[in-house]
Amino acid sequence: MDLIIETKALHKRYGKFEAVNGLSLEVPGGSIYGFVGPNGAGKTTTMRMLTTLTRPTAGEAWVAGHSVTQEPRAVRRAIGYMPDEFGVYDDMRVWEYLDFFAACYDIPEANRKRLIDDLLELVDLTHRRDDMVDKLSRGMKQRLSLARTLAHDPSILILDEPASGLDPRARVEIRELLVELSKMGKTIFFSSHILADVSEICTHIGIIEAGKMVAQGSMEQMRAQLMPHREILVTVRDEETAEKVKTLVSEVQGIVNVEILEPKAGRSRVRIDFTGDDDGVAAINQKISSAGIAIMGFTEETKDLEAMFMRVTKGIVT
Secondary structure (H helix, E strand, O other), rough: OOEEEEEEEEEEEEEHHHHHHEEEEEEEOOOEEEOOOOOOOOOOHHHHOOOOOOOEEEEEEEEEEEOOOOOOOHHHHEEEEEOOOOOOOOOOOHHHHHHHHHOOOOOHHHHHHHHHHHHHHOOHHHOOOOEHHHHHHHHHHHHHHHHHOOOOOEEEEEEEEEOOOHHHHHHHHHHHHHHHHHHOEEEEEEEEHHHHHHHOOOEEEEEOOOOEEEEEEEEEHHHHHHHOOEEEEEEEEOOHHHHHHHHHHOOOOEEEEOOOOOOOEOOOEEEEOOOOOOOHHHHHHHHHHHOOOOOOOOEEEOOOOHHHHHOOOOOOOO
């Protein structure tokens, strides 16, 4: 696995306060990495160190193979950084805003008009080209800010709470834009406390609490960490039938527990904890049906990101 962002034992102290405490982070190239944690967990401080805006107290970090402490200019060339605040540029038109930042990146003036047109088209703001920045909605400002980070065509985008404060439609638009940028070959590392946004688009996730990484990996790895076995829920007509199901499947290889749950909506339910594969799940279904038992429902329970987050931040996974 080729890592595009990596930190080892990263620390940032402000006096006696440890904002980031021994953080080790691994972001694979080409991934959409969600950096998740409660407010005050150390997300923004970590991003400021990765973008060379804040120097680590101890430890080291590399971005695109460059040390953030030894090669800050090379890091800045490789990244596009979007902070959590837009800044004060209200007296500019939309195209002037992008032109200003393109000039900051030393883009030749002759190339800037075409670049600005392309960026506005990418973020769907062409129709607002001549509007004043202060007339834009927050969602449009976020998309414009994202366009700004792309002016020098960076390979890595580091985005601090890109969907914060947006309405549901604007959040969807930002998510779709991030997916599109990923398809264009960008690695995207973004912080969020909106778990639904992370769950929808991320390939990898890291969960930080009190400056420490408490869990990280691919979404598949994280779900496997949360659920070491599969949970199958069988709904039948009554408790007597539930007992038959329990007896029938208890001896099946790979089943670690069978439990009759409280009835729901007048139906009895049996939960089966199973360590096997998809074929094994299908075989359990077939075994129950072949015994002449009427199945009202047969589903596999899944755990969402919210359950994962609550579990690891309570210290169950370390």
